[in-house]
Amino acid sequence: MRGSPGSMTVLRPRSAAEAVILCAKHPGCLPLAGGTDLMVLWNMGELNGRRILDLSGVAEWRAVRKTAAGLRVGALATHAELRDDAFVRREFPLLVQAAAAVGAAQIQNRGTLGGNIANASPAGDTFPALAVYEAQIRVVSAKGERVIPFSEFFAGVKKTNLAPGELVSEIEFPFPPSRPRRQLFRKVGTRAAMAISKTVAAGLLWLGPDHRVRELRFALGSMAPTVRRLRAVEEFARGKRLTTEVTAQACNLMSQDVCPIDDVRSTAEYRLRVSQNILAAFLLG
Ligand SMILES: Cc1cc2nc3c(=O)[nH]c(=O)nc-3n(C[C@H](O)[C@H](O)[C@H](O)COP(=O)(O)OP(=O)(O)OC[C@H]3O[C@@H](n4cnc5c(N)ncnc54)[C@H](O)[C@@H]3O)c2cc1C
Structure with missing residues (x-):
């Protein structure tokens, strides 16, 4: 049976340096950014007695x-801030579309990119954009x-490769x-x-x-325990003209990189078919 919300000890660092020190001093403390994932757990009584490291004061x-190399996004930047940023809109439009697809306005106003990543849901909506932009995650500890x-950031469903005491500080996008000929978020x-x-x-x-593929980057979320780049499809398409036949062959290769499951939201068959349709429409332009 689930519990009810109880007491919570909250640490409130005022700078990144202080956050790192507190994180080292209190092993097992839980970083809190926008709280849109964490507060759900708190409401269910799952964080009772846990020490929370509230990062909201880390400007x-x-x-x-x-x-000079691209874009740097602080881990505490909200989805709304990304969605509305003029430079991000111009240079990294897939990130904008992804941020605009997270929840709705209320969640976008509070939820952060760092929290989305650290939460490591298989269905995180920003992840395919981060995968094709080949983002780098900057982390810090004592x-x-x-x-x-x-x-290399995810280790499995809800698992990251963050070491104990490590915090996500920034996300870099080279x-x-x-400029790509075509780009897609769906x-x-x-x-x-x-x-x-x-x-x-x-x-x-x-x-x-000559209309041959110079480079293709394509990533899917919710289709495996972690987000997946379609490496087999990308490799197959390189140097080819995107005819109907090549596109059909590329779609058939999708299952080499993903392993969708049946769950309460969908079936594996539906997930694969729809993902193949999205890829086909993208390749055929
Ligand atoms: C109603 C609702 C709808 C939602 N819809 C979507 C959706 O459509 N798509 C989607 O992808 N997500 C969705 N979410 C999930 C959530 O809103 C996002 O994942 C959001 O980006 C989480 O960010 P946050 O700042 O609120 O994270 P928090 O809840 O503060 O933290 C989430 C996790 O990350 C850890 N963490 C946070 N910041 C750091 C850091 N800097 N370093 C290390 N660890 C850190 C926390 O300890 C926690 O484990 C939804 C949630 C709700 C409640």
Whole structure:
């Protein structure tokens, strides 16, 4: 039986340095950003007695800024801040569309990119965009800083490769090599908002002057325990013209990279078919 909300000890650092010190001093404390995932657990009584590290006072991790290499997003930047940022809208539109697909306005106003990633749901809506933009996750602890490629960040359902005491501080997005010819973000859920994805896709496509594929990046969420780049499809498409036949072959390869399941939201068969349709429409333009 689930419990009811009880007492909670909250630590409130005022800077990144203080957050790191408190995190080291209180092993097992739970970082809290926007609280949109954590407070659900608290309401169910699952955090009773836990020590919470409230990061909301860490101003350094809020910024969304342009750099020479691309974009740096503080872990505490909200989905609404990403959605509305002019530079992100121009240079990283898939991230904007993904942020706009998380929950609805209330969740976007509070929920953060760092919280979405650290929560490690198989259905995190920002993940396919982070995968095709080849994001880098900057993490910090009392031992120092390190950068984890997004492709290596997740360890499984609701599991990350963060070491104990590590906090996500920033997410870096390198500029893509050039402007892609086509780009896509698509979330399929039961409703247009407040729906957990049955499948969620992001794609970037570069074509050469002869209309052959120079580079394809395509990622799917909700189709495996963690977000997946379709490496077999990407490799197969390289150097080819995207005819109907090539597209059909590419779609058949999808199941090499994903393993959808039947659950309360959808069936494996539906997830695969719809994802293949999204890929086919993207490749055929
Ligand atoms: C009604 C509702 C609808 C939702 N709809 C969607 C949706 O459509 N798509 C979607 O992807 N998600 C959805 N979510 C989930 C959630 O809103 C997002 O995952 C959100 O981005 C979480 O961010 P947060 O700042 O609120 O995280 P929090 O709840 O504060 O934290 C989430 C997890 O991350 C950890 N954490 C947070 N920040 C850090 C950090 N800097 N370093 C290390 N660990 C950290 C926390 O300890 C916790 O384990 C929904 C949630 C609700 C309640």
